[in-house]
Amino acid sequence: MLSTINLDKIEKKTFRGFSLDGLEYIYVGLVLTLTGLFIYEHRLIWGLALIPLFYWLMGYLRVKYTYPRIGYAKLPPKTKEKLQPAVIGTLIAIIILLILGTKWMAAYFPIYLGCFFAAISAVHARIHGDRLWYIFAGIFFVSGFITMALSSENPNLNAAVQLWCLAPLLIITGLVRFIRFLRKYSIQSGGELNGVEG
Amino acid sequence: MVSKDKDKDGLHQINDIDRIIHEPARLMILAYLYVVESADFLFLMRQTGLTRGNLSSHLSKLETAEYIQIKKEFVDKIPRTLLRLSKMGRKAFQEYRKNMKDLLDELPK
Numbered sequence: 001m002l003s004t005i006n007l008d009k010i011e012k013k014t015f016r017g018f019s020l021d022g023l024e025y026i027y028v029g030l031v032l033t034l035t036g037l038f039i040y041e042h043r044l045i046w047g048l049a050l051i052p053l054f055y056w057l058m059g060y061l062r063v064k065y066t067y068p069r070i071g072y073a074k075l076p077p078k079t080k081e082k083l084q085p086a087v088i089g090t091l092i093a094i095i096i097l098l099i100l101g102t103k104w105m106a107a108y109f110p111i112y113l114g115c116f117f118a119a120i121s122a123v124h125a126r127i128h129g130d131r132l133w134y135i136f137a138g139i140f141f142v143s144g145f146i147t148m149a150l151s152s153e154n155p156n157l158n159a160a161v162q163l164w165c166l167a168p169l170l171i172i173t174g175l176v177r178f179i180r181f182l183r184k185y186s187i188q189s190g191g192e193l194n195g196v197e198g
Numbered sequence: 199m200v201s202k203d204k205d206k207d208g209l210h211q212i213n214d215i216d217r218i219i220h221e222p223a224r225l226m227i228l229a230y231l232y233v234v235e236s237a238d239f240l241f242l243m244r245q246t247g248l249t250r251g252n253l254s255s256h257l258s259k260l261e262t263a264e265y266i267q268i269k270k271e272f273v274d275k276i277p278r279t280l281l282r283l284s285k286m287g288r289k290a291f292q293e294y295r296k297n298m299k300d301l302l303d304e305l306p307k
Contacts, residue, residue: 011233014245063273071241072278073234188240 012129014073019130021066022177027058029170032117036163040156065178069185089119109155110162114144117166132173140166215301218263219294223248224256228283228291231266236282257281265290 031054034047093116118141125133147162219225226246231237243253260266265287269280283291 007229007233010229014230014233017245067238067240068276070244071238073237073241076233076235 012127015075015128016130017070018062018066018073019128020070020177021062021181022174023058023061023066025170025174025177027054027174029167029174030054032163032167032170036160036167039163040160065182068187069181089123090116093119107155108148109159110147111144113159113162114140114142114147136170139169215297216290216294218259218265219290221256223252224260227253227256227260228265228287231281231283232288232291236280239279239281242281260287263287 031051034050037044037047093112118137121133121137121140125131125137143162143166147158219228223246226248227242230242230245239253239257242248242257243250246253248256257266257268261268264284267282267284269282271278271280
């Protein structure tokens with residue numbers, strides 16, 4: 001009892017709980033699929049408009065399946081500040097890309113893409129305490145080099161294939177987690193949700 | 199009998215520990231509410247591992263002490279109890295943590 005409380009651990013445990021449903025893995029897999037489509041064929045830019053729709057769908061599925069099983073908690077603004085490094089990192093990555101130009105991009109884009117997604121995954125794992133994202137960070141990192149080794153002459157196709165190979169890994173992982181989650185946690189009855197009396 | 203003119207230092211600080219917070223179940227509840235903006239009853243029940251009745255009882259005590267705010271609402275026609283730390287509760291928890299840390303530092307090694 002007489003021990004200091006590690007609030008960082010409690011915070012990570014809290015948000016790790018919500019990643020148990022696997023929905024964010026499915027979401028990221030779908031995002032990678034759409035991004036790959038856009039990279040391969042820029043005319044399919046309309047596909048990127050589906051990304052917010054998928055995000056909304058993830059929220060809807062959480063309300064329907066996740067929260068009735070493990071409850072609901074609202075993320076505090078302070079935790080959102082921790083995401084700022086990831087946002088800033090993304091902006092820096094885009095700026096570097098623009099500076100280096102299309103010639104470099106054509107030669108090394110898969111490696112760049114792999115490193116970029118690896119960094120995002122590692123940051124996400126660090127903030128939310130879900131160690132599986134560290135494993136995916138490693139997979140993303142390696143995927144760039146594998147793509148370079150197996151590449152065709154079309155750089156856009158290289159990058160698209162890289163993402164299309166990664167997407168199913170994420171989607172399947174998410175689906176497996178989702179099914180296990182549904183089996184492990186039952187929906188609580190109405191009385192459980194409304195606990196405090198008086 | 200403890201001398202009343204002693205400064206409140208060392209182990210005498212134990213007497214000043216907030217007993218509302220210094221109960222393991224309530225300490226756990228407040229710790230989880232401290233790291234989120236708000237949470238529902240089911241979330242706390244899952245995270246703390248307390249039974250429904252036990253959790254309800256502790257939440258009532260915390261509400262009486264004005265450390266938490268309880269709001270009941272309906273989500274898709276299902277009643278939901280939403281809980282959050284009050285300003286007073288947040289401050290009390292921070293002070294409790296500080297006092298406990300100071301107290302532990304005072305303990306002989």
